[in-house]
Amino acid sequence: MCLAIPAKVLTVNGQEALITVQGVQRTANLMLLEETVAPGDYVLLHAGFAIRKWTAAEAQEQELLLAEVGYTHRD
Amino acid sequence: MSAKLQEIQNLLAQIGRPVQLMEVCGTHTMAIFRTGLRSLMPPSLRLLSGPGCPVCVTHDSFLEHALAIATQPNTLVATFGDMLRVPGRSGSLEAARAKGANVQVVYSPLDALAMARQHPDLRVVFLGIGFETTAPTTAGALVAAARDGVKNFSVLSAHKTMPNALSALLTSGEVKIDGFLMPGHVSVITGTSIYEPVARIFKRPAVVTGFEAGEILAGVEMTLRMIAEGRAEVGNAYAHTVTAEGNVKARALLAEVFEPCDDAWRGLGVIPGSGLKIRAAFAAHDAARHFPAPKVDVPETSRGCRCGDVLRGAITPPQCPLFRNVCTPWSPQGACMVSGEGTCAAYFRFS
Numbered sequence: 001m002c003l004a005i006p007a008k009v010l011t012v013n014g015q016e017a018l019i020t021v022q023g024v025q026r027t028a029n030l031m032l033l034e035e036t037v038a039p040g041d042y043v044l045l046h047a048g049f050a051i052r053k054w055t056a057a058e059a060q061e062q063e064l065l066l067a068e069v070g071y072t073h074r075d
Numbered sequence: 076m077s078a079k080l081q082e083i084q085n086l087l088a089q090i091g092r093p094v095q096l097m098e099v100c101g102t103h104t105m106a107i108f109r110t111g112l113r114s115l116m117p118p119s120l121r122l123l124s125g126p127g128c129p130v131c132v133t134h135d136s137f138l139e140h141a142l143a144i145a146t147q148p149n150t151l152v153a154t155f156g157d158m159l160r161v162p163g164r165s166g167s168l169e170a171a172r173a174k175g176a177n178v179q180v181v182y183s184p185l186d187a188l189a190m191a192r193q194h195p196d197l198r199v200v201f202l203g204i205g206f207e208t209t210a211p212t213t214a215g216a217l218v219a220a221a222r223d224g225v226k227n228f229s230v231l232s233a234h235k236t237m238p239n240a241l242s243a244l245l246t247s248g249e250v251k252i253d254g255f256l257m258p259g260h261v262s263v264i265t266g267t268s269i270y271e272p273v274a275r276i277f278k279r280p281a282v283v284t285g286f287e288a289g290e291i292l293a294g295v296e297m298t299l300r301m302i303a304e305g306r307a308e309v310g311n312a313y314a315h316t317v318t319a320e321g322n323v324k325a326r327a328l329l330a331e332v333f334e335p336c337d338d339a340w341r342g343l344g345v346i347p348g349s350g351l352k353i354r355a356a357f358a359a360h361d362a363a364r365h366f367p368a369p370k371v372d373v374p375e376t377s378r379g380c381r382c383g384d385v386l387r388g389a390i391t392p393p394q395c396p397l398f399r400n401v402c403t404p405w406s407p408q409g410a411c412m413v414s415g416e417g418t419c420a421a422y423f424r425f426s
């Protein structure tokens with residue numbers, strides 16, 4: 001539940017971004033994010049909020065790790 | 076990996092006594108099993124699971140309160156999925172839903188807020204559980220609700236913070252803990268500075284690490300090295316940047332909406348200053364002020380479940396008489412078997 005997952009930013013609209021996470025499109029709230037993001041950037045997503053900007057390399061690595069610990073995006 | 080294991084052996088030999096490390100986060104417990112590390116550790120090193128599974132530490136009295144709200148007319152209780160099947164004294168939220176209560180699973184507090192906007196006739200109550208990473212997201216939803224005047228949205232907060240719980244564990248002295256492994260991504264929000272008291276006051280190393288086998292081993296190695304050298308510091312064995320102050324924006328939002336309060340933890344009892352209650356400025360959205368708590372003194376050890384002892388690291392799940400024969404993920408008798416991050420669920424899957 002407290003796991004944060006990497007997501008790719010598709011579009012940014014003010015305080016919200018359209019993202020894809022494990023192939024599923026969702027919106028992410030950007031209110032907690034300290035950095036600015038643009039389409040193509042990665043963020044760490046937790047409970048609907050982007051909590052940190054993430055590099056593509058970090059995101060890819062994290063995805064592999066999540067697969068390794070058997071995590072699927074439930075909550 | 077074998078070089079790291081060898082180094083761990085060497086450090087243990089240098090320390091010359093058995094060492095017990097606690098992995099605080101439930102996701103770490105899962106990762107340590109999954110990667111097979113638990114069975115690779117030398118016998119003089121024990122890894123204990125700590126109170127870091129949010130659903131697991133949520134007290135029965137909170138669940139009773141949530142159930143009481145769910146059974147009121149015109150209410151909708153929105154919760155993270157893990158909470159649904161936790162057996163309380165008067166049943167689970169899932170059972171209440173089967174009897175007609177409006178209980179919905181959400182991924183984000185914002186989903187609950189959206190439900191409130193959609194159904195102005197319903198009082199939508201979000202069950203706020205989780206630690207320092209999750210509490211800012213609830214704070215975000217509350218700020219949005221207050222800004223937009225979504226009057227029918229409120230939060231029942233059981234949010235908690237970890238440092239005082241770790242202090243309580245160490246103060247009680249029930250379980251010997253020589254050092255802590257802290258979860259990487261949580262520390263992205265909190266920063267490493269929240270672990271300073273553990274290091275400074277209690278003289279225990281606290282090392283932030285990730286979930287991959289190599290990272291976990293690096294974390295164990297760093298912790299053991301500190302113990303061997305008599306140092307108690309906060310270390311970072313996480314591959315990513317974790318700053319001392321964490322995500323300042325998220326922490327500021329948390330402080331704007333919540334204030335510390337004494338809070339009851341399953342297994343640990345009431346710990347001073349370990350809970351987060353909603354500040355008076357957001358009273359209109361505080362479910363605890365709108366829905367009185369049911370007056371039941373909930374005995375913790377009903378049903379023979381030993382979750383409390385598991386959460387303190389006092390026993391491992393196989394020592395619970397119900398483990399595996401009565402209590403399984405399909406018929407969970409306690410929160411630690413329900414949650415995917417629960418220690419009992421991890422032992423069930425991997426041992």
Ligand code: SF4
Nearest residue numbers: 381382395402409419
């Ligand atoms: S095995 Fe089941 S009954 Fe025993 S402590 Fe764990 S959750 Fe409780």
